[in-house]
Every structure is written in C-alpha cells, then in structure tokens.
Amino acid sequence: MHYDDDIEARIEAFMADHRTRVVIIEGTQGTGKTNLLNHYASEIRSAIEDDMGFYVVRYLADPEASFDGTIRRLLHELGPEHLQVLGQKLAQTGNGAIESARSVEVRTALYNLSADPTLDVARSFLEWLLGMRLLNAHRNSLGVGFRLDTIEARTAALRDLVTVSAEVGLLNGIFLLLDELEKQDGVLSPTAVVRYLSALRAIIDALPSHLFMMLAMTPDAMRRYSVSLPAFRSRLQDRVELTPLQTEDESVALGRFYLDQARDAARRIRGPLPKGVQPIVTEAEMRSSFQRLLPAAQRLSDTGVRQRRFLHDLFEMAERRIYESEV
Numbered sequence: 001m002h003y004d005d006d007i008e009a010r011i012e013a014f015m016a017d018h019r020t021r022v023v024i025i026e027g028t029q030g031t032g033k034t035n036l037l038n039h040y041a042s043e044i045r046s047a048i049e050d051d052m053g054f055y056v057v058r059y060l061a062d063p064e065a066s067f068d069g070t071i072r073r074l075l076h077e078l079g080p081e082h083l084q085v086l087g088q089k090l091a092q093t094g095n096g097a098i099e100s101a102r103s104v105e106v107r108t109a110l111y112n113l114s115a116d117p118t119l120d121v122a123r124s125f126l127e128w129l130l131g132m133r134l135l136n137a138h139r140n141s142l143g144v145g146f147r148l149d150t151i152e153a154r155t156a157a158l159r160d161l162v163t164v165s166a167e168v169g170l171l172n173g174i175f176l177l178l179d180e181l182e183k184q185d186g187v188l189s190p191t192a193v194v195r196y197l198s199a200l201r202a203i204i205d206a207l208p209s210h211l212f213m214m215l216a217m218t219p220d221a222m223r224r225y226s227v228s229l230p231a232f233r234s235r236l237q238d239r240v241e242l243t244p245l246q247t248e249d250e251s252v253a254l255g256r257f258y259l260d261q262a263r264d265a266a267r268r269i270r271g272p273l274p275k276g277v278q279p280i281v282t283e284a285e286m287r288s289s290f291q292r293l294l295p296a297a298q299r300l301s302d303t304g305v306r307q308r309r310f311l312h313d314l315f316e317m318a319e320r321r322i323y324e325s326e327v
Contacts (some may be wrong), residue, residue, distance in 0.1 A: 003240050007040065007214075010238070011175075014212045015054070018166075018173055022204055022235050025216040027242030032254070032307030033216035036242065037177045039257055040214065044175055053172035059179075070199060071154050074174065075129050078161070080122040082170070086110075087117025089168045097167040101160035109142040110164060116141070129157050151199055159206040166210055176213045190228065197229045204235050244297065244304035251290040251310055252283055258311065280318045289313045 007023070014021050027033050041058040048054045057077045059070060090097065091114045098110045113125055121141045128138050131154055134147040148154050165171035178200075204213065215236075217225070226233040245251045259279055267273060293305045293313060 003242065006240055011040075011044065011212065014173060018209050020204065020208050020211040020213075022213045022215065022238060024222070024236050024239040025214055025242060026219060026222060026239050027216075028218055030306035030308035031242040031244055033242060034179055035254065035257075035307050035311070037179065037214060037216055038261075041175075041177050042257075042261070053170055054175065055171070055173075056175045056177070058177045070176070070178070071151065071158055071203065072130060074158060074176065074203075075126065075154075075161075077174075078165075080119060080126050082165070083113065083125045084117055084119050084122035086165055086168065086170055087113035087122060089170060090114035090164075091117055093168060097164050100163050100167055103156055103160050105144050105146055105148075106157050106160040109144050112141060112143045129154065129161070151202070155199075155202045155206050158203070162207055162210050171210060173210050173212060174207075176211065178213065178215045193225075194228050197225055197232050201229070201232050201235060244302050244306045245290065245310055246304035248287045248290050251305065252286045254307060254310065255281065255286040255314055256283075258314075280321055281314050285317060286314065289317070 010021060010023055013019075025033050025036055037058065041056055044054075045056050048056070055077050057073055059073045087110075090110065095111060095114055098107050098114070101107045101110060109125055109128065113121055124138050124141045128134070128142060128144055129148060131148045134144070138144055148157055162171060162174070200213075200215075204211065222236065226236070245254065259281065263273070289310060290305055293309060297305045297309070
C-alpha cells in the first residue's frame with residue numbers, strides 16, 4: 001500500500017531508539033483501518049524473535065466499568081512468565097534496577113520476587129498488579145500492604161514494571177494496536193468516553209519510552225475526541241491517512257493477506273494442506289472484483305474501492321464456491 005513505507009519507517013525507528021510513539025491511523029468508515037491493524041500485528045509478530053523483548057498487543061477497545069481494560073490487557077500480555085524471568089534476572093544481576101521503580105510497594109514486591117522467583121510468586125504478583133482483592137498470600141509472598149484499586153495506581157505500577165524490565169534487558173518495547181472507541185459510540189456516556197481517553201493518555205504519559213501505540217479512528221472521531229479531552233489532542237499529531245483501494249495491485253495485496261491468514265489457520269487446525277490445493281479466490285478474480293466495484297465507488301465520489309466492500313465481495317465469491325463444491 002502507498003502508506004506502508006511511512007508506517008514501517010516509524011516502526012523501525014521505534015525498534016531502534018525505543019522512544020514512545022503514538023501513530024493515528026485515520027480514515028473514513030470502510031477504508032480498512034481494522035484490516036491495517038490486523039496486518040501489522042501479524043507482520044510485527046512474524047518479524048520479532050522471542051528473545052528480542054518486544055510484545056505485540058492487538059486489542060479492540062472495550063472499556064469496562066473501571067475504564068482500565070487496556071492496562072489489564074497489557075499486564076496479561078506480559079504475564080506471570082515474564083514476571084518470573086524478571087525475578088530470576090534480578091536475583092542474578094543484583095537488585096539495583098529495582099530502585100528505578102518509583103512506588104515503594106512495587107519495589108517491595110520486586111525485592112520479594114527476586115528472593116523467591118517461582119511461578120507461584122509471579123502469579124501472585126500479576127494478581128496484585130491487576131488490582132485483585134488483597135489476600136494473605138499476596139502479603140506473605142510479596143510483602144505488600146495495599147491493593148492497587150485505582151487506574152492511577154495500576155498505571156504507575158505498569159510504568160515501574162516496564163522501567164525495571166527494560167533496565168535489566170528483558171523488555172525493549174510494547175506494540176499496542178487499538179481499534180477506535182467509536183466502536184462503542186452510542187453505548188458509552190460522554191463521561192465514560194472522557195475517562196477512557198484519560199486512561200489512554202495516562203498510559204502514554206507514564207511510558208515516555210518502550211510504547212508504540214497505533215490507534216485507528218475516523219476524522220469525525222478525531223474531532224470529537226479533541227473536543228471531549230483537549231489535553232489528549234497533542235498526543236494525536238502523528239497521523240497516517242488511509243484512502244480506499246486505488247489500484248488492482250493494492251486490492252490483490254489485501255486479498256492475499258486474508259487468504260494467507262485463512263491458510264495458516266487451516267494448517268493449525270488440520271495440519272499440512274494437500275499438495276496442489278488451489279486458492280478459493282484467484283488473483284485474476286481479485287483484479288476483476290476491483291474493476292467491477294470501481295465505477296460504483298466513483299459514482300459515490302470515492303477515490304477508490306473501500307476495503308470493506310472489496311473484502312465482502314471476495315467473501316461472497318468464496319461462499320458461492322464452497323456451496324457449489326458441496327452440491
């Protein structure tokens with residue numbers, strides 16, 4: 001796609017300097033924002049090795065009553081395994097890195113984790129980070145006396161965890177790819193929207209390094225969010241604008257991506273595919289679909305075929321082919 005070079009340049013810069021970046025993927029409905037996030041989540045995962053210290057979180061924003069679903073998702077992605085390895089690393093290298101944590105409670109928990117870096121203690125640590133009810137097991141294994149029961153406390157704990165993990169070389173960056181809050185438009189109150197945006201801003205501000213956030217939104221959502229929370233506007237300056245599919249080659253690239261995804265899923269479920277299996281939709285048919293849809297799109301004053309319309313056309317074609325093969 002014509003915008004791939006811009007996005008890839010930003011990702012490469014982040015992997016080199018680890019400086020936090022917020023990239024807005026802006027486009028009208030149906031221009032492929034969700035498809036783009038899916039594509040880059042897959043591409044980044046395939047490009048990084050397990051020992052590179054990068055985590056990829058693909059998350060459809062779904063604010064909870066406590067408005068911290070995103071932070072919970074980030075902590076779950078790190079998981080008890082990361083915490084156990086962190087404890088082992090601290091035990092091996094000394095506890096100097098722990099002092100970079102600002103919270104006394106987090107430092108206390110990390111000292112106890114380094115003294116006993118077992119999976120059970122790591123699980124207790126994660127439960128505490130997630131704000132679960134404080135139990136004697138947490139007090140005994142971690143030495144903590146307070147529950148992390150506010151989004152501010154969990155955001156601060158996330159910041160300390162990332163800082164210490166980076167200092168000992170276990171974490172180089174987190175890729176957080178978010179669909180826009182507009183998915184819940186009409187469901188959430190204006191107050192809920194502001195609180196959710198405030199939570200995102202808090203995560204960005206808490207992590208001046210090691211966070212790469214890609215956030216998809218429409219131009220209308222951008223305007224409304226800027227009005228709802230003006231302090232969030234400065235975090236939304238780095239924008240990549242999506243446009244509809246404008247060439248046959250772009251449409252083929254998009255179609256191939258989803259065919260490859262389906263093929264990989266089939267391999268995981270059924271094992272290796274038989275030799276000579278033909279794609280359910282050919283490249284020629286993708287090009288034909290684009291050419292067929294383009295005149296209608298132009299009559300609606302679109303500059304090209306919207307990704308959603310193109311993919312729906314391929315889906316219908318595939319469904320017909322499956323039906324014909326079964327009758």
